[in-house]
Amino acid sequence: MKKLSISLLTALLIMAGCNNDENTNNEPEVVVNENPAAFKEIGSITIGGEAAAEISAYCEKTKRLFTVNNSGVNQIDIIDITDPTKPTKIGKIDLTSYEGAANSVSVFDGKLAVALESTANKQGNGKVVVFNTSDYSLIKQVTVGALPDMITFSPDGKYIMTANEGEPNTDYSQDPNGTISIIETSTYNVTTLDFASFSGQAATLTKDGFRISKSAKSFAQDIEPEYITISDDSKTAWVTLQENNGVAKVDLTSKTITAIYPLGFKDFNTAENAIDVSDSDDKIAFNPWKVKGMFMPDAISHFSANNVPYFVTANEGDAREYTANTDIKRMKSLKLDASVFPDAATLKLDTNLGRLNLIADMGDTDGDGDLDEMISFGARSFSIWNGNTGKIVYDSKNDLDKKANELGTYDDKRSDDKGSEPEAVYVAKMGNQNILFVGLERSDAFMTYDVTNPNAPQYLQTVKTGDAPEGLLFIPASKSPTKRSLLVVSSEGDGTVKIYQPDLK
Template identity: 55%
Template sequence: MKYPLLFISVLLIAFASCKKPNRDISDPLPEEEEFFVNEDPATFAEMGMIDVGGVGAAEISAYDSLTQRLLVVINDEENNVNKIEVIDMSKPAEMKVITSINVQPYGGMVNSVSVFDGKLAAAIESNDKQANGKVVVFKTTDYSEIKVIEVGALPDMVTWSPNGKYILTANEGEPNTDYTNDPKGTVSIISVDNNYAVNTIDFSAFAGQEAALKAKGFRVFGVGNDFLKDIEPEYVTISSDSKTAWVTLQENNAIAKIDIANKTLTDIFPLGFKNYNTDGNEIDPSDEDDAITARKVPVKGIFLPDAIAVLEDGGKPYLFTANEGDAREYDAFEEVKRVKNITLDPAAFSNWADLRKDENLGRLNITTTLGDTDGDGDFDELYSLGARSFSVWNGNTGEMVFDSKNELDKKTIAADLYDDGRSDDKSVEPEGLAIGKVGHKKVAFVGMERADAVAVYDVTNPTAPVFLQLLESGDAPEGVLIIPARQSPTKKTLLVVSSENDGVVKVYTPNTI
């Protein structure tokens, strides 16, 4: 009898060896293959639209595939409305509001939402913006409360890790208007499996490197010039293995890198500056020159990125940033002035009288926190806010590997979508950004707040993105969300763009090949 038993044992071992190993929930490959649709990423077209309100509505959206519903942030300060609108997306061409989640009991405005496996995380600031905010987790089936977690001051963005084990928030920590209360900027790491225990980390580990960071383009400025209080985290992206996070420090012109499991800050990458006096970087610096005229100018741009997304290729993380730019404008401190209202160093700008004309650089807004290199009260260099582009950075070193230069300006001008009234400020203002798989291609979508448009790029080679098309959006697109075909109610990729100035949410989809 021992031979039959041996034979059965061999069969059992062979069967066991053929079983697929347990797959981490963050690994999308089998599902992507199962639901693969051969789509053309250059053919996105609008298929649905819904208007959920006016200014402050539809700032950020998240999608729950379990219920096929869209969760949209609604903040109407004038009418004291703070809620999350719930929209039926089972038929994207016929979207409708079915209910809402009132967030007023938890504090002030809800700034961001993110969904994972039937759970909605909402980042909600305190009624006192300088006090600690909250992340509230709801069930997406009945919107009942699961957990309330205290995080840092002004949580501006929230996201789940791909494996669902962590929730991270970028806590901006803005000062009050008279700068008497300026909380530290922080990042909160919430361990879901540990009963939502939270670790909120600041940037004290790098305080001793302030001088070295500033020499590379890191900005510490404002009332007090306090390193820890001055840092303002804006947006978070997380690696596919859920081990590493990168956070934009917008006002500081940098990206921070975080070890999630150890809850430690490991790097700060200052981003440096962009030279508008070189080929390909030409800009139109005036809103009163009677034309859209791109030209080389003796000005540098400060990247100051808002949204960030990671694309991993060949084992290397590539960080895509939307280089919006942002100014500090408070009662106690305002950094921006027009070139015509400052004094230029005649040795640095021999043609200063001509440059100060409105049709030249006179109308251009620049920061007064940089440029007086010798401290004599006049400006030896000019620095404007934002880079009018999106960029790609090496996530391990912070090195730039690509910048779109002035292509976003060119494409919106060609499409008659460019707002010349913003030429003196930050131009098209790239703000929202998302990366996903469309057919065989990896695709990036870049939302431009002032052009009311989204640029679509093939980023299959992340070091050489290729422009595909331009999509018109609502007024001031903020949220850019990709719904993969495997999760989509149509079983095709959907792009959802939510716009904060008119409350319009639009849905786009590509053609199949």
């Protein structure tokens, strides 16, 4: 067995408190000669069925995971990972008395923050409830915007942020503004920001690939914040606006939204972006097609290289499916412009593009009632973007689907929708490398890449997970119960939490 090298100085830097589970890329280093291309499962626990293990947070002080469990219950399950090879459920926090359902959790310095959407009225304001991680006692509860979908502490612990999705009800009679809430942990004062001030930029943003639904009552109501990452210095946040195909930049010092970055489109009509588009052809075949994809990212993470900030997105894609507005249709049900698609009849076969789900209210560029271009949900990739400008630096092309196929986990029955469906991303520092983990919801796997050079990421590994991995949580060696790096994968499809550890070099 190879030897661990832990410097005395580093050991002294290891804090007793719990640190942010979502965004800390600047943890004090425990010098461990680990191989980031060799993660292996070392422990697993099943806490319920579907929706039982969506997101987990870790407390270093108690060596516990706090995992959302919405599988017929409304609680946070507490898992002891003092020995990560034998994770053990030791308790729960019942949330029923708080009149909200948990969507996300985050931990810092002995405090567990939980994002709760209102169960009385999903379009009503949500809550953040803060508990002590040692005895689960209530510390504070505060009101935030409608449908807080994700929560995180800033790396310095001074802020809690929530992405409040603000989805409409099914007939659009209620459609709250999508918002971002910033909570100061010293006072628990809350600042909730909406996007109304950007409505004057709607035309310019749309031209560059931002999306506002044709059913929207207003610009601010249509925005749907999804996921947050906060810079290591706790001054800047980037927030995905999934259904809108954008990312918002937030200045935490001034508590203002400073920019919206439209993400544009991906061209699938190239060899390197070739995709499998049919779930009815009894084969997996990656081919170029005259189709574009909106990135529509779910999770987001960040890192820096040469003093430049970058954010990474999991380009899942997401449709709006309501009684008053359903924007997803099969390609074969839509009319194509004959001059652009002279082979429309052939393209509409189920074995070709006929089954592909398209964004129904986009693509008619000249307004004559037929599609001049086909636009689908998601980019089937991860992308790296410049954090200062929002410009794309790198896209993984079709690598996720092809690598999943090589592993034997690619689900051909999702080819007509979003392929492997990249859902989660997390960038962690391992030694002097920035390592990216990408969770694939429909391929039941995560992949690792070395993104130390953001212009040229290097693929490292594909690892099988539970069913529908939703949450990725990296525990650095300095915070780990074993003083070895751990990756915790929470899978909502089968309610499992799996723990992975890399081999030593």
